[in-house]
Amino acid sequence: MQDSDSQAGAGPEPEVTSPEAASERSEWRNFYGRIRGKTMRQSQKAYLSEDLASLAPRGVTREENPGRELIDPQAIFGNDAPIWLEVGFGGGEHLVHMCARYPEVNIIGCEPFINGVAMLLGKIRAAGVTNIAVHPGDARDLMDVLPDGALAKAFLNYPDPWPKRRHHRRRFVTQDHLVPLARCLAPGAEFRVATDIPSYMAQALREVPRAGFALTGHGGEAWGDWISTRYEQKALREGRVPDYATFRRL
Numbered sequence: 001m002q003d004s005d006s007q008a009g010a011g012p013e014p015e016v017t018s019p020e021a022a023s024e025r026s027e028w029r030n031f032y033g034r035i036r037g038k039t040m041r042q043s044q045k046a047y048l049s050e051d052l053a054s055l056a057p058r059g060v061t062r063e064e065n066p067g068r069e070l071i072d073p074q075a076i077f078g079n080d081a082p083i084w085l086e087v088g089f090g091g092g093e094h095l096v097h098m099c100a101r102y103p104e105v106n107i108i109g110c111e112p113f114i115n116g117v118a119m120l121l122g123k124i125r126a127a128g129v130t131n132i133a134v135h136p137g138d139a140r141d142l143m144d145v146l147p148d149g150a151l152a153k154a155f156l157n158y159p160d161p162w163p164k165r166r167h168h169r170r171r172f173v174t175q176d177h178l179v180p181l182a183r184c185l186a187p188g189a190e191f192r193v194a195t196d197i198p199s200y201m202a203q204a205l206r207e208v209p210r211a212g213f214a215l216t217g218h219g220g221e222a223w224g225d226w227i228s229t230r231y232e233q234k235a236l237r238e239g240r241v242p243d244y245a246t247f248r249r250l
């Protein structure tokens, strides 16, 4: 990993090779639409140009909604089904799996890494799921504009580890991220965290309750409806151990 605190807003578009490298380069907020990895296949470019606009909720980015007016999340889907959130869906396998498994809910996925978004769009076509929306950017930008209690569940699967101690403050499980998440989740809503990094789970177990959650489960056994993600497979190949925690919004 690089050790850069540079803002992505300046200079030419960064070429990065992984989401971790992308996150090392940026403080997130300014890099909407700028994070690209290695060259995309023609089919993936077509998914982005043909499918993304109709799946992306309006009024989320700072460009589109500089006043940060709240949006009506039910208007995204045109129905009043419960809405779940997946933060950092990577290649989208868990997100599409959950949409297919729970057709009675709607799920919004957030992911700034545009190659991951393209992979997700391919999976959406293949699975034919329609109860999905995609914010191709930082989850905080979405949380900013959601009304209180808009979400019924949230997933944080294998978040960027930020292994260096001085970078732990950049992790998603900090109050900067967790307080907005708690505001957007309805009382009683579930928040799931999966990670292979022991210090990450330790931080989650400490910080998530401080933001207004109760721990309801923790251990090495995944949820019954879990599907293993790309990053979990990588962790297993490299000998790391998955750890899962479930919290409930108070």
Ligand SMILES: C[S@@+](CC[C@H](N)C(=O)[O-])C[C@H]1O[C@@H](n2cnc3c(N)ncnc32)[C@H](O)[C@@H]1O
Pocket: 019, 020, 022, 023, 028, 087, 088, 089, 090, 091, 110, 111, 112, 113, 116, 137, 138, 139, 140, 157, 158, 159, 160, 161, 229, 230, 231, 232
């Ligand atoms: C280690 S990857 C894991 C991807 C996937 N969840 C999996 O398990 O395979 C973490 C992902 O979180 C995304 N991410 C990091 N911070 C984010 C944020 N603030 N909002 C949305 N996504 C974020 C990164 O771009 C990256 O794709």
